[in-house]
Structure formats: structure tokens, C-alpha cells
Amino acid sequence: MARKSNTVRIREALENAIVNGRFAPGMRIDPEALAREFECSRTPIRDALQQLEASGLVRIHSKQGTFVTEWSVEELAERFEAMAELEATCARLAARRITEEELADLELRHETCRHLAEEERFDDYYSENSAFHACIYRATHNAFIEQEAKRLHSMLQPYRRIQLQVRNRVKRSFHEHDAVVAAIRNGDDQAADKAMRDHVLVQGDRFHDLLAALRMDALQRKESAS
Incomplete structure (x- = not known):
């Protein structure tokens, strides 16, 4: 069985964290804290967050950061x-x-x-x-x-x-x-x-x-x- 890439592993972990309420709607996600948590560089964190943005689970604002999507x-x-x-x-x-x-x-x-x-x-x-x-x-x-x-x-x-x-x-x-x-x-x-x-x-x-x-x-x- 092929080993999951860091990006896939992190994306799946973040999906679960959002669904389980660890990261609630509207909460800011700190990429540096995630890099420390997953013991990796910022690159797979960035890639995982971009994939989550494509799925609609997070929103990335260039000057403000990344937030769990919160709908009106x-x-x-x-x-x-x-x-x-x-x-x-x-x-x-x-x-x-x-x-x-x-x-x-x-x-x-x-x-x-x-x-x-x-x-x-x-x-x-x-x-x-x-x-x-x-x-x-x-x-x-x-x-x-x-x-x-x-x-x-x-x-x-x-x-x-x-x-x-x-x-x-x-x-x-x-x-x-x-x-x-x-x-x-x-x-x-x-x-x-x-x-x-x-x-x-x-x-x-x-x-x-x-x-x-x-x-x-x-x-x-x-x-x-x-």
C-alpha cells in the first residue's frame, strides 16, 4: 500500500479536526502552529490548506490568514x-x-x-x-x-x-x-x-x-x- 504524502495526511487530519469541532466555523488556523504540530515544513501545510479551500472547508485571505469557513x-x-x-x-x-x-x-x-x-x-x-x-x-x-x-x-x-x-x-x-x-x-x-x-x-x-x-x-x- 502506497504511503500517504504529508499533504494528504495533514489535509485529512485537518478535515477531521474541523468536523469534530476542534477548529470551529470562523476560527483562524495558524500554519506555523500546524507545522510544529505535524513536524514538517510550511509547504505541505500550505498545500493542504489550499486543498481544503478548494473543498470549501476553509477560506484563505492573503493579508489576514486562513479561517474555517463560516456561513451567514x-x-x-x-x-x-x-x-x-x-x-x-x-x-x-x-x-x-x-x-x-x-x-x-x-x-x-x-x-x-x-x-x-x-x-x-x-x-x-x-x-x-x-x-x-x-x-x-x-x-x-x-x-x-x-x-x-x-x-x-x-x-x-x-x-x-x-x-x-x-x-x-x-x-x-x-x-x-x-x-x-x-x-x-x-x-x-x-x-x-x-x-x-x-x-x-x-x-x-x-x-x-x-x-x-x-x-x-x-x-x-x-x-x-x-
Whole structure:
């Protein structure tokens, strides 16, 4: 197996740090501190950050530095709306094109999510939830749509993680998965489309819950830093 380059290793570590909340939306990332942490030169750090900027996870400002991407309320709403439409398309295509092997993998991920939700292992649930959605992207058998879905999913990962911290959201998320899996299993593309759109679209009370969770997350980070 080929050894990962420093750039890939650092990029993956930073992706995880952003998703896990170590680097929260709006936080400045210090390249010199990263070079010390990873015991490397600034070059792979710079390359990794440029790759993260291309994925939408960070923004690089030439005179101010690098920051974890933080969306305004309007930008966040627009991106969740786009994500809902794209994932609905993925579910609709998956209902028509999924293979038996892919369906077995999807149902295995779904069962794992069930156990994690019951045990309230929220961080593990988030990781498995991402794998669940990736199964559906693959089952579209459309490489371009799969790539775009992964890109937007990655861009919204920090916010989707925070969303799962809302009270009872993990259990509701799992039950929404249930409807998606049933529709895909039955080959009902319209039901799969609707179930996935309803699952991903964040609006009304759910959007206000997300904003409240974001404010609470920011407050906790401020308190821990003081």
C-alpha cells in the first residue's frame, strides 16, 4: 500500500479536526502552529490548506490568514437547500440503480446507525451517518453527481455535526433514514426523493434549532478559551 504524502495526511487530519469541532466555523488556523504540530515544513501545510479551500472547508485571505469557513444565515440556508435537492436526486437514482451488493452495504450502515442512536453515541453516529449517505451517492452510478454530493457534504460537515447535537435529533435522523432505506429497497424513486429531501432540508423550526445549537457551540468554545 502506497504511503500517504504529508499533504494528504495533514489535509485529512485537518478535515477531521474541523468536523469534530476542534477548529470551529470562523476560527483562524495558524500554519506555523500546524507545522510544529505535524513536524514538517510550511509547504505541505500550505498545500493542504489550499486543498481544503478548494473543498470549501476553509477560506484563505492573503493579508489576514486562513479561517474555517463560516456561513451567514442566508448562505447556510442556501447550501442546505442545495444539499437537500442534490441528495434527493441521489436517492431517486439509487432507488432505480442500486445493486444487491450496494443495498446490503446500505442496510448494514443503517443497522449500525440504529445501534449507535440507541446507545446515544453521537460522535460515532455522525461518522456512520456520513458513510450511510456516501453509500447512496455511490448507488447513483453517476460519478459526477457522486463527486458533487461529496463536495457539498464535506462543505457542510461542521454544521451537520452541530445539528445532530440538537435534542432528540439523532433519533429523528435515524427514523428519517428508515424511510429512505425502505423507498430505495422497494425501488420507489419518488418516495426516496421525498424522504431524502425531507431528511436533509433544514427549514422552519429545524433551522432555528440549528442556529441555537451554533450559538451554544460558540459560547462553549468562548468559555473554554477564557
